Amino acid sequence: MNTSTSYRTHMCAQLNEDNINQEVKLSGWVQKWRDLGGVTFIDLRDRSGIVQIVFDESDNAEAAKLASTLRNEYVIQVCGNVVKRAEETINPNLPTGTIEVKCHSLKVLDAAQTPPIYIDDSDTSKESIRLKYRYLDLRKQNMKHSIMMRHKVTSFVRNFLDDEGFIDIETPMLTKPTPEGARDFLVPSRVQKGSFFALPQSPQLYKQILMVSGFDRYYQIVKCFRDEDLRQDRQPEFTQIDMELSFVNEEDIMDTNERMVAALFKKFKGIDISLPLKKMPYKEAMERFGSDKPDTRFGFELVDVKEVFKNTGFKVFADNIAKGGDIRAINAKGCGESFSRREIDALVEYVKIYKAKGLSWVKVTDDGIKSPIEKFLSDEEINQLLVTTNAEPDDLILIVGDKPSIVFDALGHLRLELARKLEIEYDREYDFLWVTDFPLFEYSEEENRYMAKHHPFTCPREEDIPLMESNPGAVRAKAYDMVVNGVEMGGGSIRIHNKELQEKMFAALGFTKENAEEQFGFLLEAFKYGTPPHGGIAFGLDRMMMLLLDIDNIREVIAFPKTQNHGCLMTSAPGPAKEESLVELGIELDLEN
Structure with missing residues (x-):
């Protein structure tokens, strides 16, 4: 690596004992x-380190006199001349x-x-202060490592996909607003007043158009935008490793991406991933x-106990069953004494x-059970x-006991909280799997209609197509997510490539022909021509970096992240x-509403 300029002959951490007796400029x-x-x-x-x-x-x-006037963060x-340190002054914790x-x-x-934060990995400043002075925060070696690691990962991905025959193609940032799930960020047009562009939630429609155009294999490491409430692993703007392939089925796409991810984790984590990855249907998950x-690295799995209480006199469970609800349990084995009453509350x-x-x-003891609902249960139900x-x-x-969706959501999070x-x-440091056979639709009680589980362009399984009108909730999608340690690292699907089936999908989602034509007419038109x-599939690069770096805060792997209210503390945007x-x-603004 040649980094010499008129200001330096070497970077600091490039120096070693091979440079002894050399004159250097730093x-x-x-x-x-x-x-x-x-x-x-x-x-x-x-950037390289310290000497x-x-x-x-x-x-x-x-x-020497001038050196005595220096202070932290002066640029010099x-x-x-490079010399060997005296034996007693050698620092084994420093590469130099x-x-x-x-x-x-x-x-x-x-x-x-004097900087408002301490430029050292041991700094304990509040995150809000670190984000306000992000240019100082990024001087720290741990932050440098995260951002430089991100660069190395993206370079590796580009090289891998180049070798696999993919073409890097840019797609527009100013796009047409289309209903794809999350709320769009809108950009007003000055030239066409009253009209708006949307920032892309993903390049979904463009990459499908590129397949219609015959490019066969596309990829892009691309910014995407979703105007949604933030969580620990989400940002309003995020980066995807996005790809699309022609003449493929699910197995083809899984194979390519398994090999890419296995090579990534081998290079950057030294981990051997056994291929092919195991698959788990959505229903089983x-x-x-x-x-x-x-x-799946630990137990605490859900157990269906609805049958236990089918004739119960316990009103809470009985009423729930009467309403078509579900009842499931987790057995936190060996943890009865680990949780006090206050902790259970x-x-x-x-x-x-x-x-x-x-x-x-219910706590199980040598003498029976302890539970506030014990008096409502029969001996047979307890046994x-x-x-x-x-x-x-x-x-x-x-x-x-509740609606099935609430039972799964509550107990799914509860098992993680218990862990x-x-x-x-954990049994394994990293556990990879594909979750497959997602539902094509999910029912929205708020809108009183079926919505696309992923997006409206996901292909249903052929054997389930007849159910799209009669029983939409039973239709399975040709969709797949790669999951690592309980994190969705990437997800994708086989797309609908037939105009008639795409129109059938739009109809199942409640689009009139006029609505579908207005929103997606260009895609339906493209589908007429072969x-x-x-x-x-698309991988969340930010989440991938969190896994590779063992970091649980997404803002630590992004150079200039946003806060939970979508703000940038450094620029006040x-x-x-x-x-x-x-x-x-x-x-015209109406700030009162």
Whole structure:
């Protein structure tokens, strides 16, 4: 790597014992300085790392005097000779710890005020302060490592996909607003007043058009935008490794991406992933783990106990069954003594976050059970519950009865919360699987209609197409998600490539022919002229980096992230527009609503 310029011959951490007796020129920031009276030591930092610089007034009094005036974060240029450190001063924790640079000249390129945060990995500043001064936060070695690792990963992906015959093609950022799931970010048009572009939630329609155009294999590492409430692993703008392939089925796409991910984790984590990855149908994932992105490294699996209580006198469960609800349990084996009553009460409150009305619990002891619902249950129900959940003394059985969607959501999150609280030791450090056979539709009670589970262009399984009108909830999709440790790292599907089937899909989603033509007419028109079978997948690069770096905060792997309210603390974006700009765009604000 040639990084020499007129300001430097080497980068700091490039120096080693091979450079001893060489004269070098370095430029960077002062990480630390120590004036020992006549001798000043400087830790000089650049992107590559740190090297120790020494100024001795007996060698050059003028340079040593100037060095004694330096402070943290001054930008300096030095010239000197590389020498071996004395044995007792070697720093084994520093890659350059066996050498130092004895300097004979120093130039201050820029002075610095005292930074508002400590430029060191041990800094404990609040995240809000770190984000406000992100340019300083990014000087830290751990942040440098994250961003540089991201660069290496994207370079690796590009090289892999190039070798697999993919073509990198850019797609527009100013697109047509289309209903694809999340809320669009809209961009007003000055030239066509009253009309709006949308920032892309994904390049979905463009990459399908590229398959119609005959490019066969497309990829793009691309920004996407979704105006939705943020969680720990989401941002309003995020990066996808996006791809689409022609003349493929699910197995073809899985094979390509399994090999890519296995090569990635081998190179950057030293982990061997056994291929092909295991597959788990959506129905099994929900019934066993309460999630379509299950963390399968530990137990606490869901158990169907509805049959246990089919004739129960316990009104809470009886009423739920009468309304067509579900009842499932988790046996937290060996945890009965681990949770106090107060801690169990906290779990009760926890499931309410996921709309569960309550959480029933049963502690199993050598003498029987302890439970606030014991008096409502018959001996037969208690015995059947213990058998069904494979319960033993010191087990804790946790039960939720509610609508099936709420039961799965509440218990799916509860098992993860139990693992966190108990600091469960996982069977495997990384566990990869495909979740397959997703429902094509999901019912929205808010809108009183079926919606696309993924997006309206996902292909149904051929054998389920007759059910699209008579029983939409039973239709399975040719969709697949790659899940790692309970994180959806990527997901995709085989697409509809037939105009008639696409129109049938739009009709099932409640689109009139006029609506479908208005929203997606260009796609339906393209489908008239010979469309190859095609499908694709997109990986969330930000989530991938979190997994590769063992980081649980998405903002730590993005150079300039947004906060939970979509704001940038460094630039104070978003901000108000000037009145004249709004007039040009034909926009009048109503801030009261």
